[in-house]
Amino acid sequence: MAGTSVLLTVRPGESGQGYVLRMASENGLRGLPFVKSGLGRSRFHTLDADDAARISKWFGAPEGELAEALGHISRDAAKTGFSYAGQEIGRSYFLNRGRPRVCPRCMSQHGFCRAEWDFVLVVACPRHACLLADRCPVCDKAVDWNRPSLTACQCYSDLRGWKAQSVVPPTLELAFAQWVSAFVTPGARDEAAVENTDGAGFALLRLLRPLSLGAGLSLTYALASACQYPLSGGGQRVKKKTSLLHGRQVLQAADRLVQRIAQGERIELRVSQRPVTVALLSEAMTKATCPEDRSIALSILGSVLRQGGRTKWSGQYGQLSQLPLF
Ligand SMILES: [Zn+2]
Ligand SMILES: [Zn+2]
Known part of the structure:
Protein backbone atom coordinates (compact mmCIF):
# COMPACT_ATOMS: atom_id res chain seq x y z
CA MET A 1 0.00 0.00 0.00
CA ALA A 2 1.24 3.48 -0.83
CA GLY A 3 2.90 5.14 2.09
CA THR A 4 2.23 8.83 1.72
CA SER A 5 -0.82 10.38 3.28
CA VAL A 6 -1.33 12.53 0.18
CA LEU A 7 -2.53 9.50 -1.71
CA LEU A 8 -5.10 8.72 0.94
CA THR A 9 -7.04 11.92 0.45
CA VAL A 10 -9.47 12.68 -2.32
CA ARG A 11 -7.58 14.46 -5.08
CA PRO A 12 -8.78 17.86 -6.25
CA GLY A 13 -11.51 17.21 -8.80
CA GLU A 14 -11.67 13.47 -8.11
CA SER A 15 -15.03 11.67 -8.19
CA GLY A 16 -16.03 10.01 -4.92
CA GLN A 17 -16.66 6.62 -6.45
CA GLY A 18 -13.41 6.97 -8.37
CA TYR A 19 -11.58 7.63 -5.10
CA VAL A 20 -13.02 4.52 -3.48
CA LEU A 21 -12.11 2.43 -6.53
CA ARG A 22 -8.59 3.86 -6.54
CA MET A 23 -8.18 3.07 -2.84
CA ALA A 24 -9.58 -0.44 -3.29
CA SER A 25 -7.10 -1.03 -6.13
CA GLU A 26 -4.16 0.32 -4.13
CA ASN A 27 -5.08 -1.93 -1.23
CA GLY A 28 -5.39 -5.01 -3.42
CA LEU A 29 -9.13 -5.32 -2.83
CA ARG A 30 -11.44 -6.63 -5.51
CA GLY A 31 -12.91 -3.32 -6.65
CA LEU A 32 -16.09 -1.61 -5.54
CA PRO A 33 -18.18 -4.80 -5.12
CA PHE A 34 -15.85 -5.80 -2.28
CA VAL A 35 -16.24 -2.39 -0.61
CA LYS A 36 -20.00 -2.38 -1.13
CA SER A 37 -20.40 -5.80 0.42
CA GLY A 38 -18.38 -4.56 3.41
CA LEU A 39 -20.95 -1.79 3.72
CA GLY A 40 -23.79 -4.27 3.48
CA ARG A 41 -24.76 -2.83 0.10
CA SER A 42 -25.60 -4.66 -3.12
CA ARG A 43 -23.22 -4.45 -6.07
CA PHE A 44 -25.78 -2.26 -7.84
CA HIS A 45 -25.63 0.38 -5.10
CA THR A 46 -24.25 3.79 -6.04
CA LEU A 47 -21.97 5.04 -3.29
CA ASP A 48 -23.24 8.27 -1.76
CA ALA A 49 -22.43 10.68 1.08
CA ASP A 50 -24.33 8.32 3.43
CA ASP A 51 -21.48 5.84 3.01
CA ALA A 52 -18.69 8.36 3.67
CA ALA A 53 -18.29 7.81 7.43
CA ARG A 54 -17.37 4.14 7.19
CA ILE A 55 -15.31 4.39 4.01
CA SER A 56 -13.32 7.24 5.49
CA LYS A 57 -12.36 4.99 8.40
CA TRP A 58 -11.09 2.33 6.00
CA PHE A 59 -9.17 4.47 3.54
CA GLY A 60 -8.28 7.62 5.44
CA ALA A 61 -9.86 10.49 3.53
CA PRO A 62 -11.47 13.03 5.87
CA GLU A 63 -15.18 12.21 6.12
CA GLY A 64 -16.43 15.66 5.06
CA GLU A 65 -14.18 15.72 2.01
CA LEU A 66 -15.26 12.24 0.98
CA ALA A 67 -18.97 13.02 1.54
CA GLU A 68 -18.65 16.05 -0.72
CA ALA A 69 -16.91 14.00 -3.42
CA LEU A 70 -19.50 11.20 -3.23
CA GLY A 71 -22.33 13.74 -3.32
CA HIS A 72 -25.78 13.88 -1.77
CA ILE A 73 -27.81 12.36 -4.57
CA SER A 74 -29.73 9.58 -2.83
CA ARG A 75 -33.50 9.69 -2.45
CA ASP A 76 -33.14 11.13 1.06
CA ALA A 77 -31.20 14.07 -0.36
CA ALA A 78 -34.20 15.08 -2.48
CA LYS A 79 -35.70 16.85 0.53
CA THR A 80 -32.67 18.97 1.30
CA GLY A 81 -31.48 19.34 -2.27
CA PHE A 82 -28.96 17.41 -4.33
CA SER A 83 -25.33 18.33 -4.33
CA TYR A 84 -22.28 16.94 -6.06
CA ALA A 85 -18.61 17.87 -5.78
CA GLY A 86 -19.62 20.71 -3.49
CA GLN A 87 -22.07 22.14 -6.02
CA GLU A 88 -25.85 22.37 -5.72
CA ILE A 89 -27.51 20.36 -8.48
CA GLY A 90 -31.19 20.82 -9.36
CA ARG A 91 -31.98 17.31 -10.53
CA SER A 92 -30.36 13.97 -9.85
CA TYR A 93 -30.58 13.12 -13.57
CA PHE A 94 -28.06 15.86 -14.37
CA LEU A 95 -25.60 13.32 -13.04
CA ASN A 96 -24.62 9.98 -14.40
CA ARG A 97 -23.05 7.97 -11.64
CA GLY A 98 -24.11 4.57 -12.90
CA ARG A 99 -22.50 4.51 -16.36
CA PRO A 100 -18.94 5.77 -15.90
CA ARG A 101 -17.04 7.59 -18.59
CA VAL A 102 -13.30 7.98 -18.81
CA CYS A 103 -10.69 9.99 -20.64
CA PRO A 104 -8.03 7.33 -21.33
CA ARG A 105 -5.35 10.03 -21.52
CA CYS A 106 -6.30 11.53 -18.14
CA MET A 107 -6.30 8.05 -16.60
CA SER A 108 -2.86 7.40 -18.02
CA GLN A 109 -1.45 10.81 -17.10
CA HIS A 110 -3.17 11.57 -13.78
CA GLY A 111 -4.39 8.18 -12.55
CA PHE A 112 -7.76 9.13 -11.14
CA CYS A 113 -11.39 9.52 -12.22
CA ARG A 114 -12.64 13.07 -12.55
CA ALA A 115 -15.89 14.27 -10.97
CA GLU A 116 -16.80 16.16 -14.14
CA TRP A 117 -17.12 12.86 -16.06
CA ASP A 118 -20.13 12.09 -13.88
CA PHE A 119 -22.20 14.85 -15.47
CA VAL A 120 -24.42 13.64 -18.32
CA LEU A 121 -23.62 16.72 -20.39
CA VAL A 122 -19.85 16.37 -20.04
CA VAL A 123 -18.87 14.25 -23.02
CA ALA A 124 -15.34 15.49 -23.74
CA CYS A 125 -12.03 16.21 -22.02
CA PRO A 126 -10.79 19.79 -22.36
CA ARG A 127 -7.33 18.76 -21.15
CA HIS A 128 -6.77 16.38 -24.03
CA ALA A 129 -9.25 17.60 -26.66
CA CYS A 130 -10.86 14.21 -27.01
CA LEU A 131 -14.22 12.59 -26.43
CA LEU A 132 -14.77 10.57 -23.28
CA ALA A 133 -15.19 6.80 -23.62
CA ASP A 134 -17.96 4.81 -21.98
CA ARG A 135 -17.43 1.54 -23.82
CA CYS A 136 -14.50 -0.85 -23.94
CA PRO A 137 -13.02 -1.17 -27.45
CA VAL A 138 -11.89 -4.73 -26.68
CA CYS A 139 -14.96 -6.44 -25.19
CA ASP A 140 -17.47 -3.79 -26.34
CA LYS A 141 -19.11 -3.73 -22.90
CA ALA A 142 -20.02 -0.53 -21.07
CA VAL A 143 -17.38 0.77 -18.67
CA ASP A 144 -18.49 -0.32 -15.21
CA TRP A 145 -17.80 0.98 -11.71
CA ASN A 146 -17.68 -2.67 -10.66
CA ARG A 147 -14.56 -3.28 -12.73
CA PRO A 148 -11.64 -5.26 -11.25
CA SER A 149 -9.44 -2.20 -10.70
CA LEU A 150 -9.19 1.51 -11.40
CA THR A 151 -7.51 0.99 -14.76
CA ALA A 152 -8.85 -2.41 -15.87
CA CYS A 153 -12.06 -3.15 -17.74
CA GLN A 154 -13.99 -6.26 -16.75
CA CYS A 155 -12.16 -8.02 -19.60
CA TYR A 156 -8.87 -6.82 -18.01
CA SER A 157 -7.99 -4.59 -20.94
CA ASP A 158 -6.08 -1.56 -19.64
CA LEU A 159 -8.23 1.49 -20.25
CA ARG A 160 -5.16 3.76 -20.14
CA GLY A 161 -4.21 2.29 -23.50
CA TRP A 162 -7.55 2.92 -25.18
CA LYS A 163 -7.41 5.18 -28.19
CA ALA A 164 -9.20 8.43 -27.40
CA GLN A 165 -11.22 10.00 -30.16
CA SER A 166 -9.67 13.42 -30.76
CA VAL A 167 -11.78 16.45 -31.53
CA VAL A 168 -10.50 19.65 -33.07
CA PRO A 169 -11.24 22.63 -30.82
CA PRO A 170 -13.16 24.78 -30.49
CA THR A 171 -16.21 22.58 -30.08
CA LEU A 172 -19.30 23.03 -27.98
CA GLU A 173 -18.55 19.78 -26.14
CA LEU A 174 -15.07 20.91 -25.08
CA ALA A 175 -16.21 24.38 -24.09
CA PHE A 176 -19.07 23.02 -22.01
CA ALA A 177 -16.83 20.44 -20.30
CA GLN A 178 -14.40 23.20 -19.45
CA TRP A 179 -17.22 25.29 -17.97
CA VAL A 180 -18.23 22.37 -15.68
CA SER A 181 -14.63 21.54 -14.86
CA ALA A 182 -13.98 25.05 -13.57
CA PHE A 183 -16.60 24.43 -10.85
CA VAL A 184 -15.58 20.96 -9.73
CA THR A 185 -11.81 21.07 -10.14
CA PRO A 186 -9.84 23.84 -8.46
CA GLY A 187 -7.32 25.27 -10.90
CA ALA A 188 -8.95 23.52 -13.86
CA ARG A 189 -8.54 26.56 -16.09
CA ASP A 190 -4.77 26.44 -15.81
CA GLU A 191 -4.67 22.74 -16.56
CA ALA A 192 -6.59 22.93 -19.79
CA ALA A 193 -4.40 22.06 -22.71
CA VAL A 194 -7.04 23.30 -25.05
CA GLU A 195 -7.05 26.95 -25.90
CA ASN A 196 -9.94 28.99 -27.16
CA THR A 197 -12.48 26.92 -25.31
CA ASP A 198 -13.72 29.66 -23.03
CA GLY A 199 -16.86 29.25 -25.04
CA ALA A 200 -17.03 32.76 -26.47
CA GLY A 201 -17.85 31.28 -29.84
ZN1 LIG B 1 -8.22 13.93 -20.44
ZN1 LIG C 1 -13.43 -4.72 -21.83
Missing part, protein backbone atom coordinates in the same frame (compact mmCIF):
# COMPACT_ATOMS: atom_id res chain seq x y z
CA PHE A 202 -20.87 29.39 -28.55
CA ALA A 203 -24.16 31.10 -27.80
CA LEU A 204 -24.98 28.63 -25.03
CA LEU A 205 -21.67 29.22 -23.26
CA ARG A 206 -22.06 33.00 -23.44
CA LEU A 207 -25.37 32.52 -21.66
CA LEU A 208 -23.90 30.14 -19.05
CA ARG A 209 -20.71 31.97 -18.25
CA PRO A 210 -22.02 34.17 -15.41
CA LEU A 211 -24.22 31.43 -13.89
CA SER A 212 -23.76 28.99 -11.04
CA LEU A 213 -23.30 25.36 -12.10
CA GLY A 214 -26.72 24.25 -10.84
CA ALA A 215 -28.58 27.14 -12.48
CA GLY A 216 -26.67 26.70 -15.73
CA LEU A 217 -27.46 22.99 -15.92
CA SER A 218 -31.17 23.62 -15.24
CA LEU A 219 -31.16 26.29 -17.94
CA THR A 220 -29.43 24.05 -20.49
CA TYR A 221 -31.91 21.22 -19.94
CA ALA A 222 -34.79 23.72 -20.02
CA LEU A 223 -33.65 25.08 -23.38
CA ALA A 224 -33.26 21.58 -24.80
CA SER A 225 -36.69 20.57 -23.58
CA ALA A 226 -38.18 23.81 -24.96
CA CYS A 227 -37.23 22.70 -28.45
CA GLN A 228 -38.61 19.34 -27.52
CA TYR A 229 -35.48 17.33 -27.45
CA PRO A 230 -35.30 14.30 -27.64
CA LEU A 231 -38.06 14.13 -30.22
CA SER A 232 -36.15 16.25 -32.70
CA GLY A 233 -34.03 14.64 -35.37
CA GLY A 234 -36.63 12.70 -37.32
CA GLY A 235 -38.54 11.56 -34.27
CA GLN A 236 -35.69 9.36 -33.18
CA ARG A 237 -35.84 8.91 -29.46
CA VAL A 238 -32.71 8.31 -27.45
CA LYS A 239 -33.53 5.84 -24.73
CA LYS A 240 -30.52 5.99 -22.51
CA LYS A 241 -30.46 9.31 -20.68
CA THR A 242 -26.97 8.53 -19.48
CA SER A 243 -25.52 7.95 -22.94
CA LEU A 244 -22.86 10.14 -24.50
CA LEU A 245 -25.14 10.64 -27.49
CA HIS A 246 -27.92 11.97 -25.27
CA GLY A 247 -25.49 14.41 -23.64
CA ARG A 248 -24.28 15.70 -27.00
CA GLN A 249 -27.79 16.08 -28.34
CA VAL A 250 -29.02 18.04 -25.31
CA LEU A 251 -26.04 20.38 -25.65
CA GLN A 252 -26.51 20.87 -29.38
CA ALA A 253 -30.24 21.46 -29.03
CA ALA A 254 -29.78 24.06 -26.28
CA ASP A 255 -26.99 25.84 -28.16
CA ARG A 256 -28.96 25.93 -31.40
CA LEU A 257 -31.94 27.46 -29.65
CA VAL A 258 -29.90 30.17 -27.90
CA GLN A 259 -28.19 30.94 -31.21
CA ARG A 260 -31.51 31.47 -32.93
CA ILE A 261 -32.83 33.57 -30.06
CA ALA A 262 -29.68 35.68 -30.13
CA GLN A 263 -30.03 36.26 -33.85
CA GLY A 264 -33.57 37.49 -33.30
CA GLU A 265 -34.92 34.69 -35.44
CA ARG A 266 -38.57 33.78 -35.33
CA ILE A 267 -38.75 30.67 -33.24
CA GLU A 268 -41.33 27.96 -33.56
CA LEU A 269 -41.46 25.70 -30.58
CA ARG A 270 -43.53 22.69 -29.84
CA VAL A 271 -44.42 23.02 -26.23
CA SER A 272 -45.69 19.62 -25.20
CA GLN A 273 -42.83 19.55 -22.71
CA ARG A 274 -43.78 22.95 -21.35
CA PRO A 275 -44.30 21.77 -17.75
CA VAL A 276 -40.75 20.36 -17.66
CA THR A 277 -39.30 23.48 -19.21
CA VAL A 278 -41.14 25.74 -16.78
CA ALA A 279 -40.16 23.66 -13.75
CA LEU A 280 -36.50 23.67 -14.76
CA LEU A 281 -36.52 27.41 -15.41
CA SER A 282 -38.17 28.07 -12.06
CA GLU A 283 -35.47 26.00 -10.44
CA ALA A 284 -32.76 27.89 -12.24
CA MET A 285 -34.36 31.06 -10.96
CA THR A 286 -35.02 30.13 -7.35
CA LYS A 287 -31.62 28.52 -6.95
CA ALA A 288 -29.98 31.58 -8.43
CA THR A 289 -26.97 32.72 -6.48
CA CYS A 290 -26.40 35.85 -8.51
CA PRO A 291 -28.72 38.40 -10.15
CA GLU A 292 -27.72 37.20 -13.63
CA ASP A 293 -29.10 33.72 -12.95
CA ARG A 294 -32.37 35.20 -11.94
CA SER A 295 -32.84 37.67 -14.76
CA ILE A 296 -31.92 35.33 -17.59
CA ALA A 297 -34.06 32.47 -16.31
CA LEU A 298 -36.89 34.89 -15.59
CA SER A 299 -36.92 36.33 -19.09
CA ILE A 300 -36.89 32.89 -20.71
CA LEU A 301 -39.57 31.72 -18.29
CA GLY A 302 -41.68 34.75 -19.15
CA SER A 303 -41.38 33.98 -22.85
CA VAL A 304 -42.31 30.35 -22.37
CA LEU A 305 -45.29 31.26 -20.19
CA ARG A 306 -46.54 33.77 -22.76
CA GLN A 307 -46.97 30.89 -25.16
CA GLY A 308 -50.23 30.15 -23.38
CA GLY A 309 -52.02 26.89 -24.01
CA ARG A 310 -51.16 26.66 -27.67
CA THR A 311 -49.29 23.57 -28.67
CA LYS A 312 -47.42 25.35 -31.41
CA TRP A 313 -46.43 28.94 -31.61
CA SER A 314 -44.25 31.40 -33.42
CA GLY A 315 -42.71 34.37 -31.78
CA GLN A 316 -39.61 36.12 -30.76
CA TYR A 317 -37.94 36.24 -27.43
CA GLY A 318 -37.80 39.99 -27.73
CA GLN A 319 -36.77 40.50 -24.16
CA LEU A 320 -34.02 37.93 -24.39
CA SER A 321 -32.49 39.12 -27.62
CA GLN A 322 -32.11 42.55 -26.06
CA LEU A 323 -30.04 41.23 -23.19
CA PRO A 324 -26.52 42.66 -23.22
CA LEU A 325 -25.18 39.09 -23.28
CA PHE A 326 -26.16 38.88 -26.91
